[in-house]
Amino acid sequence: MARVVRFHEFGGPEVLRIENVDLPALGRGEIRLRVKALGLNRAETLLRMGRYIETPLLPSGLGLEAAGFVETVGEGVDDFAPGDIVSVIPPVSMVRWPAYGEVATFPARLLVKHPPSLGWVEAAALWMQYLTAYGALIDIAGLHKNDFVVITAASSSVGLAAIQIANMVGATPIAVTRTSSKARALLDHGAGYVIASQEENLERRLEEITQTKGVRVVLDAVGGHIFEPLTAAMCEGGILIEYGGLSNEPTPFPLFNVLSKRLTLRGYLVHEVINDQDRLDTAKSFILAGLASGGLQPVIARTFAFDDIIEAHHFLQSNQQFGKIVVTL
Numbered sequence: 253m254a255r256v257v258r259f260h261e262f263g264g265p266e267v268l269r270i271e272n273v274d275l276p277a278l279g280r281g282e283i284r285l286r287v288k289a290l291g292l293n294r295a296e297t298l299l300r301m302g303r304y305i306e307t308p309l310l311p312s313g314l315g316l317e318a319a320g321f322v323e324t325v326g327e328g329v330d331d332f333a334p335g336d337i338v339s340v341i342p343p344v345s346m347v348r349w350p351a352y353g354e355v356a357t358f359p360a361r362l363l364v365k366h367p368p369s370l371g372w373v374e375a376a377a378l379w380m381q382y383l384t385a386y387g388a389l390i391d392i393a394g395l396h397k398n399d400f401v402v403i404t405a406a407s408s409s410v411g412l413a414a415i416q417i418a419n420m421v422g423a424t425p426i427a428v429t430r431t432s433s434k435a436r437a438l439l440d441h442g443a444g445y446v447i448a449s450q451e452e453n454l455e456r457r458l459e460e461i462t463q464t465k466g467v468r469v470v471l472d473a474v475g476g477h478i479f480e481p482l483t484a485a486m487c488e489g490g491i492l493i494e495y496g497g498l499s500n501e502p503t504p505f506p507l508f509n510v511l512s513k514r515l516t517l518r519g520y521l522v523h524e525v526i527n528d529q530d531r532l533d534t535a536k537s538f539i540l541a542g543l544a545s546g547g548l549q550p551v552i553a554r555t556f557a558f559d560d561i562i563e564a565h566h567f568l569q570s571n572q573q574f575g576k577i578v579v580t581l
């Protein structure tokens with residue numbers, strides 16, 4: 253038996269319950285983890301509301317990121333042993349391998365022996381944000397020195413990871429946040445420029461910042477009406493990578509900007525990198541090197557106790573956070 257978080261109906265944070273459940277037998281290639289910390293993600297609120305790309309049968313568990321000790325290893329697992337300290341790359345299905353529990357099961361392929369200098373909280377806040385940002389900016393867009401990159405929802409965990417990665421390769425990150433309340437913190441955390449999209453003219457500010465050069469890469473988690481000003485400020489041959497959908501507005505297709513500048517608008521899920529072992533290995537090497545050099549440092553918004561999971565989800569949905577929310581056990 254183990255205490256895990258589950259929900260029996262779709263809805264707000266209140267549907268989350270901590271329950272004692274029997275864990276299924278370990279499958280081949282799986283390990284059981286004694287969880288010490290969990291990283292929270294927007295995706296978990298979407299699953300809980302029944303609005304995620306994956307639709308669960310109820311009751312369902314949830315959760316994509318954890319760090320802890322290996323407790324038991326299944327058949328065919330050679331690289332890990334009980335007692336190993338590891339963090340987990342998000343599985344493709346959080347319904348099949350839910351992380352929110354005192355004990356959780358994961359495919360051994362997704363475990364990483366992270367640098368021992370990291371505490372549990374930071375270790376649980378690595379792989380979703382850095383793999384998502386790395387996959388989009390480096391693997392797909394080939395971001396390099398002298399590029400301007402626009403990062404929307406910049407105070408999100410993925411947004412802050414993208415700012416750090418852009419700085420690692422010498423590009424200039426332009427952070428877009430809704431209001432100016434998080435502007436100072438974004439500059440302090442590496443943004444070259446900050447634009448408050450509800451207070452300033454986004455297109456004009458991007459033109460002022462990038463002058464005649466334009467923006468080559470946009471990493472967008474929002475969608476909606478900002479597609480017009482974002483694409484208007486892009487340079488010929490630029491790429492906009494869409495990886496979220498935080499805005500509930502319809503998203504216009506900016507036909508003339510796309511046509512006249514041969515823009516690429518591309519959808520992206522981090523699973524694209526996680527499911528490809530060569531690309532995943534390259535991404536892991538980059539991220540581990542960044543953690544070792546100090547170029548990458550997870551920003552923690554706030555921590556909560558496991559028993560306060562409902563409060564943690566309320567905070568996640570409040571959009572007050574700056575960086576990653578972590579639950580400790």
Ligand SMILES: NC(=O)c1ccc[n+]([C@@H]2O[C@H](COP(=O)([O-])OP(=O)(O)OC[C@H]3O[C@@H](n4cnc5c(N)ncnc54)[C@H](OP(=O)(O)O)[C@@H]3O)[C@@H](O)[C@H]2O)c1
Pocket residue numbers: 292293294295380384405406407408409410411428429430431434473474494495496497498499500520521522523568571572573574575576
């Ligand atoms: N495609 C993938 O594989 C993938 C992987 C990971 C995450 N994601 C997506 O990436 C996004 C960020 O994830 P996260 O877990 O890092 O998020 P998070 O930390 O919960 O980010 C929240 C931030 O997003 C901004 N925001 C929220 N609602 C918004 C709205 N309606 N319009 C504009 N901005 C809004 C706010 O920033 P300001 O206060 O600064 O405006 C807020 O602080 C989510 O959409 C998530 O689903 C996608």
